[in-house]
Amino acid sequence: MKYPPKHHLDDNKKHLIEVIKTYPLATIISIYKNQPLITHLPLIFENNKLIGHIDIYNPQANFLNNNNEVTLIFSGPQCYISPSVYSTTQLPTWNYIKVHLKGNVKAIESKASLKQSLISMTEFLEQPEHRYVLEPDNPRLDRNLDYIKMFEITISDWEGKFKLSQDKKPKDTEAARSELIKSNQESIKQFLDKVFS
């Protein structure tokens, strides 16, 4: 028996890129002294590479250097699937979409490239409404450039983990999909009230 089951792997690169573009917050993992060093940063997919910017005081910045290998996780929607949503008899499970990548880092030293990249990233993230434009003459932007390090990651390994009840009957796959949408729209306000009380 092979693990994971084939129906839970997605080798359609277009789907994986769609996850990265819709959920850009990446979990970046380096290994230091046999321990994972973990940082969460948005990365933008451009020309088959990932572009990011990091606070120079973040310990992870030391690992975002030329030829270092990093592991990345992009996280799509996820939720518990109650057997009650199916028309057939099933056991409880958890559905989720995750993309695991490995890649090699290249540090970009040019402050002009950093500035242009921050402007482009903002333009990408402000889609489709563009309520805000990061202007090249923004004084706050210029003041911050010395404290931000730019890097790009060339992806060497792609793995899509799409656990979405694809092995069930079409009706049940659809029910699981509706549950995923519903579940991600609930609970967040209630949760934030608890955490900020």
Add this chain to the structure above:
Amino acid sequence: MKYPPKHHLDDNKKHLIEVIKTYPLATIISIYKNQPLITHLPLIFENNKLIGHIDIYNPQANFLNNNNEVTLIFSGPQCYISPSVYSTTQLPTWNYIKVHLKGNVKAIESKASLKQSLISMTEFLEQPEHRYVLEPDNPRLDRNLDYIKMFEITISDWEGKFKLSQDKKPKDTEAARSELIKSNQESIKQFLDKVFS
């Protein structure tokens, strides 16, 4: 300058436990041959420990043994914060809630404990509506017990990363919070349509 800034760390253990209980899907990271081995599994917080179950064919199962150390990430809501949501002038940022833990694993060999634990986990996850009950005499449950391994994790390190614009004016913190709620309710249906087209 210390990193991360203190206002982005939450040392209130109650808040961290609230994240774990609301967002039980954990990212489990072990280190093998200097590479991270990554698995996504729901873990239930009980008596100050985390309880989980894993497919015996998952390579991660070999690392969920006595005294092995694992790193865990629990992920709360996250979103891009456009400066346009603030009343003051700011740069673009990303808000998120993550809980990072380290812990030591103990394998639980008893099949009776596994069975009871699967029943309790289902009861926890079916809250508050309890649309489904996993019955002890469910034949599918019994057939699966030999292929599932139970483990518990004793937490040794807690770190809460609550990046929620807490350093801004109250009005702007509130605006960022509304954005987080709104953003997590959008885009998911559109995204799933793309991925399944």
